[in-house]
Amino acid sequence: MALWAILFRLGIWDAALFPSPWQVLQTLGHALADRSLLYATGASLRRLLEGYALSLLIGVPLGVLLARVKWVEDTVGSLVLGLQTLPSICWLPLAILWFGLNNSAILFVVVMGALLAITVAVHDGVKNVPPVYLRAAQTMGTRPLALYTEVLLPAALPSILTGAKLGWSFAWRSLMAGELLFVSTGLGHMLTMGRELADMSQVIAVMLVIIGLGLLTDRALFGVLEARVRERWGLLGVK
């Protein structure tokens, strides 16, 4: 912040292109006061949560299926790996043609961004479960369904969590890219509006909000979950 303030005072760049921290704060305040920022954030988060939930709902079972069923792995496995190399925003033209210029198109892009990352992580996690856990479970009379819900999934939980975290950040990126290219309410849209109105302080204000939201979920949600899993498994680093 101090560096930013000093750079502004030096006046190397024009104030329209390089606003002061104070101007940005003012813009944030206005945007909060007229609720446009809240609406935009709400719209973005809602899309994000919908897309992310859908990705988890499809990605986790798909990853397990890939790891456990040979013919699925042989067929769908390489497809998943191939599609994963495609940046998710490349799905937007296809999504617009399929779904039209609406919410579903963005949702589709978000899902395509998060789903594959989650699937790949779950696949790896389940594959790496030591076979002796399954053998032990069998000698204890575990039924096939319980073998999945009570042995395979908990055993793969650390990897699944990594996948979930990765999926979240991919979903977030895809959403922003989608909203930037695409006119509707949302934080990405506010960024575009800022650019079109040449309102640099709005651009920076929205960027700050995006960073803040990202940090918040990373620390508050995944940080806590990960710490709990690490503690249980005894994976705490040497301090």
Next chain:
Amino acid sequence: MAKLAICGVSKRFQGRNGTVCALENICLEVQEGEFLVLIGPSGCGKSTLLNIIAGLDPADAGEVREDGRPVWKPGRDRSVVFQDGALFPWLTAQKNVEFPLKQMGLSARERAERAAYYLHLVHLSRFRENYLHELSGGMRQRVAIARALALEPEVLLMDEPFSALDAQTREDLYVVLQEIWQRTGKTIVFVTHNVREAVCLADRVVLLSARPGRVQAEFPIQLSRPRFIEDVDVARIAHQISCALKEGIARVRQEEYDEDWQPAEAGVFRAAGGVMGDSI
């Protein structure tokens, strides 16, 4: 009728260097309440045999019968203690012991009571709420034994359960295991490559030979219990079995190692031409 009857069991593995005959025509009977120890050089297929008894792996020929019924899949009547315990790191000691009980469909209260009883039996009541990484290797193995016992199986199968532990912990567990066996009267089949451990624990030691795995000899052990690893009688009988074991190992080595490899004679620790004590 014998509790377990192993009738002509054979098992082959496809290896890189052709087929390895891990087990060939093994015939054994285990009586109700007997403590049988399978011993043999590494690669003799003793763990394979245990897995076949457990129903985890199929035999290529022959069959295993429990109370006259053929065994073909894992069952709660035969619980297994694995070499590294195979406990679940995401559960506490108590929940690990409760796991098989949950699979049986017992109520939460019954599970908790039974798990507490068996954890007490292995002297771990104080560590019920600990996760696995908070327990030592010996404690974990005791949890594994409690988990296997909690199923109240008719046969307890143990696959080198103490091999990864230090000597002191192992000795403690010999006492615990003998105590449990005497108290519960379970039929136990125990696999190890440690001769003294075998003599210390067993009613009968079955020596398997390697390549192919066959029953080479059987040694009934009729020493009073509880036995300790440093007992003179244990050492004496262990020595006899060791001699028989070494014959088998020497034969395998000749097959396994390159032809120019000469097994080191036992003379390493002796001065050339000397006899122990001749300098006195």
